[in-house]
Amino acid sequence: MKRWGLWFLGLVAVIVVAAAAFFFLPHRLDAVASPGPAAGPDLIARGEYVAQAADCAACHSVPGGKPFAGGLPFTLGFGTIYAPNITPDKETGIGTWSDAEFVRAMRHGVGKAGEDLYPAFPYAAYALMSDEDILAVKAYLSSLTPVRAQAPANDLKFPFNQRYLMRAWKLLFLPGERMTPDPSHPPEWNRGAYLVEALGHCGECHTPRNALFALDQERKFAGAEAAGWKAYNISSDKQTGIGDWTDRQLTDYLSKGHAEGRGSASGSMAEVVDHSLRHLTPEDIRAMVAYLRTVPPQTSDLAAAINPNPPAAKAPSPYAPPPDENTRETVGLKLFQGACASCHGWNGEGLQHSHAGLAGSQSVNDPKGTNALNVILHGARMDTPDGEVFMPGFAAGYTDVEIAAVTNYVLGHFGGKQAAVSPADVAAARR
Ligand code: HEC
Ligand code: HEC
Ligand code: HEC
Structure with a gap:
């Protein structure tokens, strides 16, 4: 109830400020210095680096799809919005955008037609960028092969589908200035x-x-x-x-x-x-x-503070042979022995690869087990200089009871934490 009260008050405040902002803030296009003769391979390379540091591809691509072609859904409490195509396609991407329009989108969260954009696009951060970096990103995106791909239309409930409400949000939360160096720091x-x-x-x-x-x-x-x-x-x-x-x-x-x-x-x-x-x-x-x-x-959360000396993993011989009776602990231990120990070992240092080292990891020290459970269900992968490291997901092969047992075992053994991940938690994390 209290939360809804807050939301309602918030909403009223937004509407009042939006009404004011709506009349007083026309979206103008600022003049931007064109990159001029520098708009060559150097600028494109700089733009590629900035786009990587800003991780534009993470949101503007779907797994397995063309980079920057959009379509990734963002499920918010009040509906779904989709990241648009930002390749230089003239009809479905940003091929016809001017430099000034692009800068305005990044700095003020405004689309080509002057519409207000939702802050799921993190323009409140990008507003701090320099014009030079923004234009470098534009030069890089313009150098890519256009991809024809129309992102699905947003599906938002009233009043959240009213884009102009974002004007109030911006008035309250958008930084007014780009970042300038703080002379008190190196x-x-x-x-x-x-x-x-x-x-x-x-x-x-x-x-x-x-x-x-x-x-x-x-x-x-x-x-x-x-x-x-x-x-x-x-x-x-x-x-x-x-x-x-x-x-x-x-x-x-x-x-x-x-x-x-x-x-x-x-x-x-x-x-x-x-x-x-x-x-x-x-x-x-x-x-x-x-x-x-x-x-x-x-x-x-102090309960999730790292335990540097989990007694089981740091014992002189940390492997404990499974006792005979099938208690909840032994179900987890036996599963770990059969499915996990060949990669992870028992002392937290990792057997298959140093990436499998679990000692000191925040995930195995959080008694709620949120991230550990996600990894155990869905697996993990990472590219490293010496190739891919990989952990398979166990969602398909194990029941909710088994996954809960092995998760609690891992949190107890490697984190020294008394965890209580339940089969219902596992069922929820599967979705
Ligand atoms: C966290 C996710 C996320 C990241 C990171 C992100 N974007 Fe977006 N972007 C979005 C979403 C979602 C929208 C759609 C917003 C809307 O519909 O109001 C969007 C919209 C845009 C638009 C407006 C396009 C149009 O057709 O209206 C541009 C341009 C854009 N992003 C460029 C970028 C660039 C360049 C970067 C990297 C510097 C970037 N974005 C990083 C999520 C993201
Ligand atoms: C094929 C080897 C392999 C197997 C089998 C395996 N893992 Fe992993 N596991 C890894 C690797 C490698 C990582 C780190 C992945 C990365 O770097 O992204 C990892 C990560 C994890 C993490 C997250 C660690 C962190 O620091 O966030 C947990 C928890 C975990 N594994 C538990 C298990 C459990 C429980 C099992 C058995 C049900 C299991 N793993 C089976 C290789 C394996
Ligand atoms: C899209 C969401 C997202 C963004 C953006 C993000 N992080 Fe994270 N970060 C996470 C998640 C989720 C974890 C937990 C990962 C795990 O359990 O293995 C994490 C973990 C970390 C950790 C390890 C903390 C610990 O106690 O183990 C560090 C350090 C970190 N992030 C730094 C950064 C920095 C610096 C940036 C910006 C460059 C950043 N993150 C951006 C989601 C994000």
Whole structure:
């Protein structure tokens, strides 16, 4: 009830501000300096790099489809919207967009016909980008082969299908200015801030949202739920964030998707690493780490704090032969022995590949088991410099009772956590 009350108040506020904004804010096109003679291979290459750092392909492609051809659905509480085609196709893509129109979309969330765009397109982050970087992305996208593909029409309930309501949202939450260097910090930190805040839009997943779907910047990077996954606390808090990680661990996690003693990136973070972060230069990764170090600490779920010495995994001989009786613990242990131990081993360091190291991983320390359960059901993969690492999904071969048992076993053995993932949780995560 309380939540609905908040929503309703929020909605009234939005409508009042929207009415005002509707009359006072015509969408104008700012003049943008044309890239001029630089619009050659260098600009295109720069645009490709910026587009990778900003991870445009993650949302504007469907798995197995042509990059940037759109069609990916975003299911929001009040309907579904689809990422459009941003290849240079003249009818179904952005082939006829001017530079100024493209800059306006990225900076003000406005479409070609002047319509307001939904903030599922993270323009609140891209608004911080420099004109030069935005135009470089445009030059890169324009250099691609046009793909003819019409994204499905959005399916939103009234009043959320009224695009002009976004004007109120923008008035409240869109940064008015692009990012300027903070002279009290060195250039490396400023580059990191730009990569994390403007391009990487890390907060879109890692920062909790308020009732109006805007990021709660008071709790920057405190962790949030993102499409069925937990995007963990990445503030500098030592217990529940990344304050205790070494520079090496952070650098490895971001650039390779795995850090010794911290586990592997799965789910949407695996995609962020795969499509975006692993393509960045070592200097840029270092700059991001320098900036992340200074994000003020936020305490989140203390029950999920990493247990550095889970007694079972750190025992001198951590493998315990299964006792005879079939208790809930032994069902999980036997499943782990049969289906998982050949890759993961028993001491948390990983047998098949270092990526299979589970020691210190946030996922096996979260007693709710959200991400561990997703990985066990759906599997995981990651490209590394020495080839693909892979874990099969177990959704098809095991019952909800078995998956719950092996998940609880893993959280107990590798996290030292008393977990209570239920078969009903498994059934929900299957969907
Ligand atoms: C988190 C997902 C996400 C990311 C990342 C993202 N977009 Fe989008 N984008 C969307 C969605 C969803 C829409 C549709 C919004 C709407 O319909 O109101 C959109 C709309 C657009 C539009 C308007 C197109 C049109 O036909 O109206 C452009 C241009 C665009 N994005 C470019 C980009 C570029 C360039 C990047 C990378 C710098 C990017 N997007 C990254 C989700 C994303
Ligand atoms: C699309 C959503 C999304 C975006 C964008 C995103 N992350 Fe993540 N991130 C996640 C999820 C989900 C996890 C948990 C992954 C897992 O369980 O393996 C995660 C995990 C992490 C972790 C590990 C935390 C821990 O305690 O294990 C770090 C560090 C991290 N992200 C940094 C970043 C940075 C830096 C950016 C921006 C460049 C970023 N993320 C952008 C979803 C996202
Ligand atoms: C073929 C080898 C293989 C098998 C079999 C396997 N795994 Fe994995 N597992 C991996 C690899 C490799 C990763 C890391 C994937 C990555 O880097 O994206 C992983 C990741 C995980 C994670 C996430 C770790 C993290 O840090 O977020 C969990 C939890 C997990 N496995 C549990 C299991 C369980 C339980 C089983 C048995 C039911 C199992 N695995 C079977 C190879 C395997």
